[in-house]
Amino acid sequence: MTEKLYYLDSYLKECEAEIVDVIKEEEKIFVVLDKTPFYPEGGGQPSDTGSINGVKVIYVYEKDNIIYHQVEKELKCGKAMCSVEFERRFDFMQQHSGEHLISGAIYRLYEGNNKGFHLGEDYVTLDIDIYPFTDNMVHEIEGEVNRYIYMNEPFTTYIVDKENLNKTPSRKKIDVEGDIRIVEAKDMDCCPCCGTHVLRTGEIGLIKILKVEKYKGMSRIYIKCGKRAYEDFKVKHDIISTLSRQFSTDEKCLIKNVNKQSEEILDLKRQLNDLKTKLAEEEALKLIEDSNESFIFKSYENKSFEEVKCIGEALSKKPYIFILTSLKDKNILFVNNTDIELSCGNIFKEHINKFNGKGGGRNEKAQGSFNNIEDLDKFYLFLCEMVRNTK
Structure with missing residues (x-):
């Protein structure tokens, strides 16, 4: 059995101990001490790290009291x-x-039970058997907890046996054999726990609920405490300060100004899309006027593939087979909007790989992409020739 010094003093940083066993398992090396300040992984809390005689300790676990x-x-x-x-x-x-x-x-205010807890390197999650959590509930919980922190109340730990467990004000009743460790913050929380804790609530400093999301019919709550909460606030404060400068406003008016600009941007996007559609329709009309056949071929050097697809959308209203390319983006569009039996998708599936391209589609429409313009041009000319020879 290893003596657990971290329970006697969770603030113990250094101590002398005796190495009583060294175990090699495949490529891993484990050390057993007669007593240890290192907390082993358990109860949702990761293990401590540190060093033994200058050699790094990377993981600690407990098995059979060792x-x-x-x-x-x-x-x-x-x-x-x-x-x-x-x-x-x-x-x-x-x-x-x-x-x-x-x-x-949460238990005191809403009778919600903690059904899962994870303490990660970046954030902490709690799974609570209540759904949904409203914003008012979150604000009330935060206010209650931070008020308690400022009171700097003590955390106490003690051991009880199975019989006396039910006499404690524990929010969680578990069926155990033998003694169990209880962690209590009077009038706020009492719960069986094997983890390490601060002596007084003031050392937590601050608790912030980051978000709440639905999880398996319950609510998963993300929180940060202490230094993590401070670092999170610092990052977000820097973001808000930067945005306030960019929008030439204070924090209180920031959301209003952002919403106003977002609406203006959406309106401009709608106007731009209308103009793009109009230009595409004009280009499609020009292509139709210049064509004496039932097919249209056009390769665009400076148009994006999005612009090319807009032109294709306009052309799709007419009975043509057309092949359009964007040399700028190295993409190709192939559409059959006629009664001629010609499957665009099957042709791509059978031939595009021969030209080092990727793509596919349906009978009436296919599109592809290429790594270089040379391969695109070759495939484009190949398709044009195939369409010309189609009866």
Whole structure:
């Protein structure tokens, strides 16, 4: 059994211990200590990292009351100096303690139960058996939790047996054999937990709910606490400040100005599309006037493929077979809008690979793309010749 120093003092950064076993499993090396400051992965919280005698500890887990430390290089049994990467540990302490307060507030205010918890490197998620969560609910939970944080109330931990578990104000009743560890923030949350926590709520600093989304009929809540919440605010504040300068307005009027400009842009886009459609129709009419056959071939050097497709849309109203290319984008459009039996899709499927192109389509329409203009031109000429010879 490994003595768990992180339960005696979650702020312990360094200590001496004894390496009692070194285990090699394939390409992995694990060290067992008589006592350890390293928290093993569990309860939704990632493991600590750090070093043992200067060798990096990359992962820690517990099995049968023995804690195994995966290290980068082999170590020998004997005395060891252990050092925990405390910035990472304290970050997890802030997140995990914050998650408890959020879960407790949800349970107290709305009788919602935490059905899942994940503490990741970037954010924390809680799965709550309530759906939907309204904006007012989110605001009430945030306000209640942050008010409690500012009161700087203590987190207490204690061990109870199975019989006394039901006597605690725990929001979560679980069926266990033997003793279980309880983490409590009085009048806010009480729950069985094996993780590490701050001593007082003030050390969390701040809790922010980022978003809520539907998940398996429940609500998945994304939160950031402490330094993570501060860093998130800093990034978003910089974005808002930049946008405020660009729109020459203050933060309060920013959304109004953005919405106004978005409406103006949409209106301009509609006008532009109308003009593109009109130009395409005029170009299609010109192509028809210049054609003495039932087919039209045209290769455009400076038009985008979107413009070419607009012309094709206008031509599709008339009974023509037409082949249009955009040399600018190296694309081709092939359409059969006549009664002539000619499958555009089958022709592409059978021949386009021979010209190093990619594409496909249906009987009446196909389109393709090429890496270079030379291959596009060859395929274009090939299709033109095939259409001319079609009876």
